[in-house]
Amino acid sequence: MDWTVIFLFWFIYSFLGWIVETLYCSIRQGSFADRGFLSGPICPIYGVGSIYVIFLVDPYVKTLGGLFLLSMVTTSILEYITSYIMEKLFAMRWWDYSERKFNINGRVCLENSIYFGILSILLINWIHPYISLFVQQISDTNKNYMSIFLFAIILLDIAYSSNAAIKLNSRFKEIYVLKEEIRDAIGRDNIEEKIEIFLAHGQRFIEEKHEDWMEFKENINANINEFKDHVEVDLSTLPLYKKIKELQMGSKFSERRILRAFPKLKSLKYNDVLEELKRNIKNKF
Numbered sequence: 573m574d575w576t577v578i579f580l581f582w583f584i585y586s587f588l589g590w591i592v593e594t595l596y597c598s599i600r601q602g603s604f605a606d607r608g609f610l611s612g613p614i615c616p617i618y619g620v621g622s623i624y625v626i627f628l629v630d631p632y633v634k635t636l637g638g639l640f641l642l643s644m645v646t647t648s649i650l651e652y653i654t655s656y657i658m659e660k661l662f663a664m665r666w667w668d669y670s671e672r673k674f675n676i677n678g679r680v681c682l683e684n685s686i687y688f689g690i691l692s693i694l695l696i697n698w699i700h701p702y703i704s705l706f707v708q709q710i711s712d713t714n715k716n717y718m719s720i721f722l723f724a725i726i727l728l729d730i731a732y733s734s735n736a737a738i739k740l741n742s743r744f745k746e747i748y749v750l751k752e753e754i755r756d757a758i759g760r761d762n763i764e765e766k767i768e769i770f771l772a773h774g775q776r777f778i779e780e781k782h783e784d785w786m787e788f789k790e791n792i793n794a795n796i797n798e799f800k801d802h803v804e805v806d807l808s809t810l811p812l813y814k815k816i817k818e819l820q821m822g823s824k825f826s827e828r829r830i831l832r833a834f835p836k837l838k839s840l841k842y843n844d845v846l847e848e849l850k851r852n853i854k855n856k857f
Contacts, residue, residue, distance in 0.1 A: 576719040580707050581626070582619035583722055588699075589618020592691070607833055609658070609666070609737075610729045611826065617654050621647045625692045626700060636693060643692030648685040655679040662737045665838040736826035743827070744842035747849070750816050828853055 590613045597605040608615045625643050633639045656679065658666050669675040674682035710718070831837060831850055839846040 574712075574715070576712075576715040577707055578623060578627075579719045579723065580710075580715065581703065582616075582623050583614065583726075584619075584703055584707075585622035585695075586614035586616050586619030589615040589622070593618070601835070605833070605835075606829065609830075609833070610726070610733050611829065612725070612729045614726070617650065621650050621688070622695055622700075624650065625695060629692070630696050639696060640689040640693055644685045644689030647688040647692065648680045651684070651688075652676065652679045659840070663741060663840045664737070665836075665840065666834050668836045668838065732826065733830075736824070736830055739824070740827045740830060741839070741842075744839050744845045744849070747816055747845045748842045751845075 590608050593607040593615050594605060597607050610616070624646060625639075629642050629646060630639065633642055655666065658664075665678075668678040669681035669684070670678035672681040672683055707715075831853060837846065
């Protein structure tokens, strides 16, 4: 089999997989859900799973039951491995099925595995014959051009989306470090209560985003007595709070898209920061 044909199959089924995944998740959450790690409308894992079923499962299975069971198992293994690799690469858990019955470490669950088995039967018996005919009708020259063009676009998308995920992780770390500096400046006794009280009285000033720090500080000093009785605050920490707010509200589109695409995204090191960032972005947008 020509590698350009295999690549075009992979791309087409990655695109169809994105449609299936987006429709499924949109229906479950009651609003549009742009799914997938990449910014473009493809889910590579569906493409890989489809290629595996077409070339490595279907030729050796003669019954629908066998196709269903073997596809269900192998595609679930693929999903598990993908979850593990992405977690190790980006220090984030991208999906979690822990709340569903019959799951394995939250990475795969029986419900999704059954869906994969059903999709594999549809793929082999109804979808792939038409896709195969369509691809065969494309000239070899056009197949080469299309493959080169699509491959270049996907590589750029992988680089762009990976960079966004790395930058998002860096944002988590920077916010975490700033909060640790504030904790050290204020003191760690009853720190959460102190921060909560301080934010309740100082949030409105921080959110004003004054360009001139002196004006910002004067506004704080003018109202300092209002919250000074509640908690002793080191005013040197105020720029840190302002910086945290800027980091929380200044996330780029690519980073916000990742958070929307993976609503159950978890950070292995800075999950509290991630959850707070999600809330701030949700309130702003």
